[in-house]
Amino acid sequence: MRSPQERNTRLENMTWRIWNLARKKKEVEDAKRLKRRLGTEKPRTDATAEMSEDLFEGEKGEDAGDASVAYGDSSAGNTPRISAVDKLYIVLISLHGLVRGENLELGRDSDTSGQVKYVVELAKALSSCPGVYRVDLLTRQILAPNYDRGYGEPSETLVPTSFKNLKQERGENSGAYITRIPFGPKDKYLAKEHLWPYVQEFVDGALSHIVHMSKIIGEEIGCGHPMWPAVIHGHYASAGVAAALISGALNVHMVFTGHFLGKDKLEGLLKQGRQTREEINMTYKIMRRIEAEELSLDASEIVIASTRQEIEEQWNLYDGFEVMLARKLRARVKRGANCYGRYMPRMVIIPPGVEFGHMIHEFDMEGEEDSHSPASEDPPIWSEIMRFFTNPRKPLILAVARPYPEKNITTLVKAFGECRPLRELANLTLIMGNREAISKMSNMSAAVLTSVLTLIDEYDLYGQVAYPKHHKHSEVLDIYRLAARTKGAFVNVAYFEQFGVTLIEVIISEI
Template identity: 65%
Template sequence: MVGNDWINSYLENMSWRIWNLARKKKQIEGEEASRSSKKRLEREKARRDAAADLSEDLSDGEKGEHINESSIHAESTRGHMPRIGSTDAIDVWANQHKDKKLYIVLISIHGLIRGENMELGRDSDTGGQVKYVVELARALGETPGVYRVDLLTRQISAPDVDWSYGEPTEMLSPRNSENLGDDMGESSGAYIVRIPFGPREKYIPKEQLWPHIQEFVDGALVHIMQMSKVLGEQVGNGQPVWPVVIHGHYADAGDSAALLSGALNVPMVFTGHSLGRDKLEQLLKQGRQTRDEIDATYKIMRRIEAEELCLDASEIVITSTRQEIDKQWGLYNGFDVIMERKLRARIKRGVSCYGREMPRMIPIPPGMEFSHIVPHDVDLDSEEANEVGSDSPDPPVWADIMRFFSNPRKPMILALARPDPKKNITTLVKAFGEHHELRNLANLTLIMGNRDVIDEMSSTNGAVLTSVLKLIDKYDLYGQVAYPKHHKQSEVPDIYRLAARTKGVFINCAYIEPFGLTLIEAAAYGLPMVATQNGGPVDIHRVLDNGILVDPHNQNDIAEALYRLVSDKQLWAKCRQNGLDNIHRFSWPEHCKNYLSRVGTLKSRHPRWQKSDDATEVSETDSPGDSLRDIHDISLNLKISLDSEKSGNMSKYGRSSTSDRRNLEDAVQKFSEAVSAGTKDESGEKAEATTGSNKWPSLRRRKHIVVIAVDSVQDADLVQIIKNIFQASNKEKSSGALGFVLSTSRAASEIHPLLTSGGIEITDFDAFICSSGSDLCYPSSNSEDMLSPAELPFMIDLDYHSQIQYRWGGEGLRKTLIRWAAEKNSESGQEAVVEDDECSSTYCISFKVKNTEAVPPVKDLRKTMRIQALRCHVLYSHDGSKLNFIPVLASRSQALRYLYIRWGVELSNMTVVVGESGDTDYEGLLGGVQKTIVLKGSFNSAPNQLHAARSYSLEDVVSFDKPGIASVDGYAPDNLKSALQQFGALEG
């Protein structure tokens, strides 16, 4: 009776558990259906709005032609993958490009990356992407026209990983040295460059890297600046050789590449490898976890936002397949196939796109090195393949595998994949175990990474491996399945050879495979394939025609496909030969040729001052005049007065008359001559410090910079904070060792009265980051420098504008925003949001928010802009009462990087002072290598809901436990002084 009671209780509990799981799955499905419906309606509305704008300037005939041209474009991107066609054609192309000296930067920051003996399969972060980026870097380094390739990754000095991952630099030895020219310089070739960021002595998974992204960006920026200068001395005639492209791989590196691209004004390329929205959909369909639970595990919302930013910033997105474009990128707000075709058709006709931009999606399949591969000859009439070089001993890994089999002569079905649920290994084992004819005819080999103790593996991987072992036991597959614990990456070719020698088959039955590089590797060794019909294998099969595609959810489909190939010798031989005949389509030379031909079409956006005579490094012994050595170059790019935009010298959104431009140029020339004359008469540090119009180059000479970026306080508190910081640092301020920058969402026209009301001189600051980072100004006290009636004592850095103007929508964006504001006002029945003409400027469209309840949070505004292909950075400030739209790669944190790039102000020598909360760009001020002081107290405004409603938590962006962050209670001078001394800004 006791036993029956226990069984009944157990069954009852199981029934309730199953019922709850089914209920949870149904609830999740309902929520996702509602979310999908809302998203579809939003996208349809955005398309209608965009279509209305894009149709205004088209005649009826042009409107009719529009779809036809779009269809032509669509067809042009379908069909066969681009190819060179022959080895001779590759040689011709190489000779045409051999004189170029390109510098390419690749970024892949997670996992364990090294050039030799890669530990593929050690963990979920060290997989096919690691091999791909290393081989891509190596192949590009061997390509004619490419001088240097840097693969930037994370430096790891953890005790549980090999010492090689802590080496700062590793040269990738070329595979084909005969391809290298005789004129290669000392810094040429391909390198892995490891940047230290995050926990110094800890190897952490990619989900924990997000708070450290900005620290990586700052470290990478230093390396690229130094390398550009070195390459300039070698092959650039003394001028910096900037990267021709910065290429991010996966979302984390893409986020980093976007920031680096914006800081350096260099084109960005992105490869997703796998995409967050697709993974989210797959996990939701399983019904095991809610959206919040998935996000807690995978940081999926932070990843998706990074991928959306990559669409905003990238000029080209490289995919492996067409399926990735249509089925995966189509899930994103920032990409729409229909919109992309319309915009491309308009560009082709030379018709305005009204500020709308889409990245180009280019399918380029990954490459492979085939020169060392010699497939076995096959005699179809014999029981096994002929043994080429049979006198040589068998590779050791063969014995490690063969020891599992009772009959090792049978054809081998080979699977090479991590024990990850999405790889679908358990379904493969079930298919094999339940198909008795297949079991009698073949063996199964499972290469599932490397392991020592299953209990020490990650919970996910350990669960998959345990399930596989239980299935082997369930179907009594002992003697028919091999599952070795260890293998080296260098042994993988031998494993392919063993499978081919037994006339075996390679299988990849993942639920979805972004590409499937192992399928190409297997084909190169003469192995036919059985592959999933979801993802990249579809395109691979179209090119190679060397196997069968299957539904990964249907184990009978998998088993029958395997049985057909191992039982039909003629079919096996045909698939084998097709693969060998077409495999050259996936060679690295062809990949690099296609890659560089696309990259070569990108417009160079290098810094405008690169041809000037300025030096970014100024020694302490330089004379005061040295800091003005490039004043002629700089003055031509400095606007003497901010308000001249509104007083007629230049209109707000970039339209100016010829006479206005001439007046501005005359004034700038007058300023240049005056400054040049002034430098001849002045000498000594004191003279420079008292000359307002000459003061801005002093940024280069400061030992430390304090950046005041406190947003969450009233104006009176901000003025007092500034005064107290000046008081706390009076000694260093007077000596010129310490400089100051004010960073704010306010326009320059608002900064001037704010400071003067508190008795603060404009010249107390070295620079002003205004309008949320869309303007960078320097102080000027010379009345002759003023052009506007307001006579604001500022000079705007137009070089900075050239850095941030990428994809700025201008008047087209403003038109859309005015319509959006009108809709919000109509919905609320009042004037909820209105354009702020006084605070708007060339690169900032500003609005006053009179009813915060009537406007959406930042994440929804970003979505609205992205759906309409409008690329911009959206920010709320002043407790949600102000709304700024600025260029997509502009921000206050990016402005600090510009100060480093332009003037050599070391980011590590900056201390940023912030409040407990701030504008919606607050998170960007807390990361990076700069120090941060957080002022705490009741004077801080409570965070507005518009600020808090981000799609991910602040902890996914900022590491609050890093040593460079300190908190101060209040803003008393003594407390501020102690904090500044802690970070070395003041003497102890």
């Protein structure tokens, strides 16, 4: 029988032996773990770097405003049909508003706003890009009796903004064109809220035009095969639905620009408390619009936004997009991992661009008129504005907006009327589009304009507020020049105006 000392010694030896075996086992496991880690370290590092990068492209200076960011190569689940040539055929779609190449009637109604100018200028700019053969801007043909006959022309040629990059050989059908597709009532102009039932009719007509034009261009440039569009770019929700259907039918890329998103507008209107959700939906068809934006998200490869705020605070409200999940999916795609069927479009930030070369030539670097230009008479629009004022020497407070509730013009007039020191210091000028008579305006615009006139009478602002009935698009520059001449200020009091065209105009004119 072993003594207690022997038993203790034996137990101690067994303990050390077990510890030594455990240590060796741990060393082997650590070696295997290190080997596995070294094998996956690079993909993991790449993924971490990708996750830490900014999700949104096109925001850096070298990419901002570059059309190649949006219209370049993009990876998708299936391979779209692209012509085997180095020249691109691009299709833009904008269904609502009055669309033409020159003398845009901006402000004539709620649908003919900055978006129309953006799309027309985009078509012109793309047509002057190297490698772009033809750009078609598809819109609605309007044959209503009270509108210019030009809106009923099936096709209109757009003059490019610049010819300096046009080095490739041009053909008979090259360049940029507005192509008007007939759909809906032939002799009636429809607001965007009433176009929804006719979108499929537009798609049928657009498909017929695109297929026909693809064959013609294919024969013209000598490839012998149809030259299918490189991309279908939808602008606004209704055009997004049309672009999704057309791109799916032709198996080509789709790009989408929302311009003004429905969910953000719905939340803003609900916060105002003036209308219920049902009333908002009845007026703006807002739920149909949101549904169309969700469909456009699912079908698009690229979504173009003007600001980071639009992505993080507006698109993030939609079921089809979530910022953090999109970041993770992009990282998984980068390292070749399985996304388990989840897909989100690539967001690209490209601030709106508008051609203002004619404005830049009018102003020098200090924002004053060019001192080298010969003296000339004051523009006619100046006298049209000044005739309203008792003292036209005061500085101008300038607001340029359509008479629409979201533009909040009545609040501006009320604030001006309640501030006597401001009234003594300056005059107020309201450029509220063009109108013939209030009785002929839409109910919503007529209500806003009536409220403005009522406030002018209530605060006795006669001789201090100008609200001209007419102005030409070419006179917009002169209006800003008048505000600059009087050392005035521009104000924007709209409820929703993330990136309006008036803000760009003000920046250029340097009021």
